[in-house]
Amino acid sequence: MRLILVRHGETPSNVVSRLDTAVPGPGLTDLGRRQAAALPDALAEEDIEAVYASTLVRTQLTAAPLAAARGLDVIVRDGIREVSAGDLEGEAGDSERGRLYLRTVLSWAAGDLDLRMPGPGGESGAEALARYDAVVAEAAAGGAETVAMVSHGAAIRLWTAVRAHNLDADFAAAHPLRNTGVVILDGSPADGFKALSWAGAVVAPAGEGGPAGRAADGPTPS
Template sequence: MRLLLVRHGQTSSNVERRLDTREPGPGLTPLGRRQAAALVQALAHESVDAIYTSALLRTQETAAPLAEATARESQVRPGLGEISAGDLEMRCDDEAIDLYLGTVFAWSAGDVERHMPGGTDGRTALSRFDAVVEEAAGTGAGTVAMVSHGAAIRMWVAARARNAGVGFVSRHELANTGVVVLSGDPDRGWQVLSWQEQAPGRGTDGSSGPAGAPAERR
């Protein structure tokens, strides 16, 4: 299966660098809506058989233009949601962001029993994302687009892809509407084919937020 993991478009919380993870969350900014529209052209060469989103508003708004263009109905799966920030929710200071991303990448490295302060552990976070990927693979679809969130995508790719571990993922940005393309299946594993080469419309009038930023940026 060809798996397209797409980060949602820009939100106001991205601009403010806030760890905003609760449902339903904010909608897209004007730039975010332009990014979502540009995603259609960026993925025009892909034969998308199915589209999945999280239960948060921003992923559904991001997927809407692609769903219309491909005549595919978006399927909402809470398992693609952003990793709950727990006690760090809505904070924007470097200490909170470092602790959040440090916990996420520790899960990818195998420390799945570690808990986000006031939140979930890594085993739970990974298994909920795995379940959606396994569901999609079980349909026999050739190419599946999943619109999810920065930390969730980076965590899962670092844990599950053979050729893109924590070192790579923590150093590389995943901008709003950045696309990670993988090939594989749940049984044989996954390989990253490209990392956000198709990210359209990034613009210069706002941030992509902390969940997609390289670790060394702070």
């Protein structure tokens, strides 16, 4: 299966760098709507047979133009929503408590999956991965050869760092994903996945000219 993971378009919370992970969440800014409208052309060469989005409004709005262009319905699944911030919800992303959110996600990516986000509603890394895995498994079982999933920055970085054999926690830490940034992988839940590209940059195989998940070409997202 060719799996295309897309971060949603820009939201008002993104503009002010605020943690906003609760359902249903905000919609898109004007720029975010333009980013969503550009996705069909950006992915024109991909033979997408299914389009998924999370339960947050921003992913569904981002997915809608792509699905419409392909004559598909958007399949909404909770499992690919953003990592719940728990007690950190609403914190500024560049504050100490805001940085704790990303540190926790990166700790999960490095293998500490029992660690939990602070406070009620804060999930563990194992829980976040399990719900994401379930949606990927559903898509694979559906038989589509190419599937697009519109999801969220931290969730995509976590899942790819753990499930793509040529990525790791260091790569996830060094490569934020811009709004409507695209990650393309190939593989299956049974055999594992290989990341082919990250935001337009080819991902070099592990051990070839650098550490696992080295972005071989193109700019580093920021």
